[in-house]
Amino acid sequence: MKVMKPEWANLEAFALSLILEKLEERIDHVWFGAVCKNWRTVAKLNHQNHQFKSNALPMLMFVTEREGKEKKINLCGIPTARVYDHFQLPFLQNHGKEICGFSHGWLAIVSYDSKVITLVNPFNNNVAPIILPPLCCVPCGVGKVILSANPTTSSNFYVATTLGCCSVLYIRAGQKGWTCVTTNYLSKFTDITFYKGLIYAVNRSGTLVSCNPSSLDDRQRIVPKVVFQGTRGSCYKWAYLLKSLEGNLWMVTRSWHRRTFQVFELEMDAQSWNFEPLRSLGDNVVFLSCNSSISVSASCFSNCLQKDSIYCSQYGLGIYNVRNGTSSNIFPCNLPIQENLPPCWVLPSFQWD
Template sequence: MERDWANLEALALGLILDKLERVDQIWFGAVCKNWLSVAKLNHQNQELRNNVLPMLMIPKTNLSLYGISSNITYEFQFPIPSYDNCCGCSHGWITTIHTKYHAYSDMDIVITMFNPFKTVSPITLPPLRTCIDYYDALLPKVTLSADPITSPNDYVVAVIYTKWSRLSILKSGQTSWTCIGYCDFTDVIVLGDFLYVLTQKKSLLSFNLSYLDDPDRAKTISPSPAPGIRFHEDLKCYLVKSLEGDLWLVRKFLSDSDHNGLIKFEVYRFEFEFQRRKVQRRKVKQMVKLESLGDNVLFVGECDSISASASHFSGSLKQDSIYYINKVKHYTPFHEYCEPFNVEIYNVKDGSICHQDPEYSFVKHMPTPFWVLMPLQ
């Protein structure tokens, strides 16, 4: 029986489209006019537009995208110069840096943001002034509160930088950064009107972003230590927003004998004190350890950590799982080491680990692969 694939019903095509990765959705719309109209209609649905499966961006000679569900690496020519200077991604914008040196041991860190998925101009941010002695390697973290395309006058950039892991914040339209008077920050995230920062000692700091318009109050940020948790054995912690809008802490433990041997992940939900009036900061009431992630599947890494829906991507994602990048050092005869990586999957309920293998390894001086939410255009 001959089938008319081009004229399948919209419901059937929509069900297929929802399960595809962004790259495949674009190719889906290129099949014929009927399929393109279904792709456009589905993209107008806010719920479907927000259910996006992250892809892994791999900085090579050209930036490549690795698909979790398809297990395919897609080669692209992205219009981004200086791949070696990539330092993460947020809201689809990839950040690169370069430095300008001044007299008296001062230097400027210049951050430029590119969106390779949209036909928009790069955004160059005001320079960050620092001391040459304090600068070490790339920026550890750059995050955005919103997409500059959809919120051109109402987004905030937060940067953790220098070997002392300092924090600076910039609101769109401002010409200078607000430097926070602490150091040893490890992760930062924006939820609603609040910015949350994690310190090396794993205290959580909160900051009301509305105070950025008041220079005097903007420089005040107060710690809210997480109660009842000892963090000295942690190698790395990540902040992530759950599908429900809660703030979660993901703790990563490694074995002492093998630096590359993961022991486990633990996930906690922050609960804050209820406060009626608008305040500068929020205090942590308690942290609740989660035995299950519900519908959340987490993707953690050096840039923005991401939550996705297990039920929406049933068959593609493993429930109660954390996807992360594991690197293993291999030395060459020339004493240069390469770091092959696996995309590994940790199950929170039973502690099991499985992995997917993108066929790629990278030299130590190249940026680490990072998760990216690819917008549909």
């Protein structure tokens, strides 16, 4: 009896779509499309017409560097902890460069030798890198770098960052120099974000300040507005800012002594701002690092993400459950992450054209 070999390349589109839906990692969709022309066509159509276009599972990007060899870009997926190391990023190869942000699909890479920040899109080879003007000063190190919009779809965007000396820098696309916002706070800013057209920055005491980049004259002395004054004497190991799925501004604080987190939602009442503590994250699952803060839907990834949880890659890879206060590990402890090259959460957005 002759055994018939399955013709995998000629499977019907419906069957291939069912297989594709079972793949949690966006990068696995790329490998799916690389099998043959028919599979690629199905994958491309699904991404054009399906929920995959807006929903993506975060992956951990980290850099490994061995003495005498080039740096290697690695991506690690959450469901399987599988490491993908086939990525090259030429702008990161030289010494004195590191990733300092992921925003709207773009990585920010800072060069401490030239004091220049370069924006690159690691998942789209069709867009050129954006080299920003040199920073006016880098005395204490560059903090997180963020974008107000995607440069691929918007020509009018801002880039903002923090410096270790309690300063905020921002620049609009096309400008020749950075605008510096200085404060009198001794505690450095740990995070920064764009929210409803304003720049918000938070420091270790939980004090939140804001400034409007579009209405300020570069020649004026810029003083930020204090939105929320942190509690006197309080000092967190780190404070993060991010926008929830519902469009609200959240602050997440991490304690010094234990791996515990608190989540606060910014609310306005009678022209004053307050942070209300949250006991549940709703449909949000939060991903935090020193250079990216992301919130994704728990219901979309219920098979591989823990509800009401914070996935943090800073000071170790851990998961903290906000509702019951328990902690666990994300990945195996032998993941080759180097302390001097901080990892970054990214949302892969691979192109199909």
